[in-house]
Amino acid sequence: MKIVGVDTIDVRFPTSRGLHGSDAMNPDPDYSAAYAILRTDDDLTGHGFTFTIGRGNEVVVAAIEALAPLVVGLDAEEAFADPSLVWRRLTGDSQLRWIGPEKGAIHLATAALVNAVWDLHAKHAGKPLWKLLVDLTPEQLVDCVPLRYLDDALTRDEALDLLRAHEPTKAAREAELLANGYPAYTTSVGWLGYPDEQVRELARAAHADGWTHFKMKVGLDTPGDARRAALLREEIGADARLMMDANQVWSVPEAIEAMRVLAEFDPWWIEEPTSPDDVLGHAAIARAVAPIRVATGEHVQNRVVFKQLLQADAIGFCQIDACRLGGVNEVLAVLLLAAKFGVPVCPHAGGVGLCELVQHLSAFDYVAVSADLTDRVIEYVDHLHEHFVSPVVVQDGRYRLPLEPGYCAEMHADSLEEHRFPWR
């Protein structure tokens, strides 16, 4: 089977009209996907995308097109047999590398293509992606992982030891997840653009539906944040976990000052308190706001920054993003780093299709890497799932494991056509 072409589509949803997804940094996002379809000389197609919030999606599409020649013509079975081949090609082009390296538009595009190849791989194997990964040996898995620049924190042998330690007990955890699902939290109740009454009603309904972890947006003004936090606590009670997300709006001293006020509402974590590039700033905030823990990741550009966040004790939760990192291979590196440092992984999701992707990553993480569900929840947002061929199923606050072959990345052809940008 040969990869014979890459089709790209600029897909955008007009979510800003309802202020869904609104927060202190992003007042009016139009949830979008820079979408890639790998065509083969067989019946199978591989689907992958990266998530953006509207304008600029066309730049990422241009970046996918710049990378496409590096996968077109590939023997797919060769790529499956050496599952870091595509990663190495896409991140190793010395000229394209310059406009990153491994960050920004070119890395988002790398994610779309790397993920599309994994989707194709899993479909070809007839397994959901999580199961394809779970069934690899520790040696095969480590061969997938880009360890470059990590060896001061994680050597190849340490990665192997981590995976081997939990190898004998994988089957039991797989059965457990299939029976019970993976715990989730909801962000759908607390968008900044929603009026107080809407927040209250959504929180009440979600609490009644069995949700136990709720995330609210903060950062526009601290008194307003406190008012909404109080209102949420009234609805969800003292025992439920309340997370706060500032979406990068604060400087380091501003974050510390705001959390001094908001600590009263017992937040479980403060997410993106400042610039996602500021490792030392996150570490300073973490020291100052403890026992509240710091979470970040949806804008953490690559494994090198995650390595440092872990080395510096800057994060208490590691929020991998399936498309900000350069696809499955780089996510594996971060799962291993987080396990080495003992930090729970709670993926960023929502957007377009991120829930569909990260459920695979967390399932694999539990079965093969962390072997622990303590303090681990996947974000859930109830938007746009209807556009996916295999949408997530969330019941009683838990993701049910997907069983369809592939990475659940495929959108309906009609949805792609209807939401192709520019809109008609």
Place this chain on the structure above:
Amino acid sequence: MKIVGVDTIDVRFPTSRGLHGSDAMNPDPDYSAAYAILRTDDDLTGHGFTFTIGRGNEVVVAAIEALAPLVVGLDAEEAFADPSLVWRRLTGDSQLRWIGPEKGAIHLATAALVNAVWDLHAKHAGKPLWKLLVDLTPEQLVDCVPLRYLDDALTRDEALDLLRAHEPTKAAREAELLANGYPAYTTSVGWLGYPDEQVRELARAAHADGWTHFKMKVGLDTPGDARRAALLREEIGADARLMMDANQVWSVPEAIEAMRVLAEFDPWWIEEPTSPDDVLGHAAIARAVAPIRVATGEHVQNRVVFKQLLQADAIGFCQIDACRLGGVNEVLAVLLLAAKFGVPVCPHAGGVGLCELVQHLSAFDYVAVSADLTDRVIEYVDHLHEHFVSPVVVQDGRYRLPLEPGYCAEMHADSLEEHRFPWR
């Protein structure tokens, strides 16, 4: 005067044919520029660009086009009166921000447009950019500087104090630079793709021409690096300064190991020893290789990463890049940070037009910020200057200050046409 349009051009030079610019990470660069021309309803045009090394330049051009609507229609005099207006607009678009933020293709594009507005501003003022900046008051300068996310390292008041301290003595330093120029170093002798004999001849000629600082590329194999370092030392003597540049090829332990061997040749700095994202890695290397100092910057994505490199004592030289940082405004932030931490700024140059730009930044740095030339040299590479309307003049190893109005960013119309990509 109104900005009425932005023309973009994908300009590429086939430099890979002569292995000019070749190093351990970039074996065959085609030096390129994503070029922008601001048209006004007046005779003046503003020129700006960002540097890339070939493939992917079209992605940066697409990013400039995505940002262009944010400057088209602007009243230019209003932008000159509030010289951070364009910076705030370009980095503040909440949707476009997602594909960075402030990094990768969108930030390179920001640099091209921010620099084009400063070129227009300086032409309008009838001054070279360095002189336009030098003539601003400390208050006006600080208003240009994006201080967001910096206040744990540099407050507005500290920035003002730094500028005010050297205000009374600016005129003397300006006269000194006009008389003597700014010291430079050459990278033209040590490209990895050049055979030993070519390196030897170039070094001998440069030494005879009065150069005192020489940079060589390292990182492909340590014994080969040692052989070439020995050969260079033979030509330039023990007193000349020899710098080494690994262009990110090493991991942290690899960098430390290689420098243990190469220390014998008394390198003044080791540049880009590892991933440009690895602040803690640079700090570990700096501790291990002292008294050799660590230099980095040409791939440092923004002021937040420079802030941390300085906070962590990770660099002994701060190598600003006029186009990797988001243009003049963000460069000013890094010049102030470096002054606060007492680290000399030695700009990255070469490529396409970087020498033309950074001479303005270093001149301003000396006159208004650092007031010190100790350990400060601007990189010089003798390629592609003939395409610029006001090319740099380097004599006796020193940059002569440019006197033409503008930022020296303008290329000849013929050069732009001839090298427009795709090549005919």
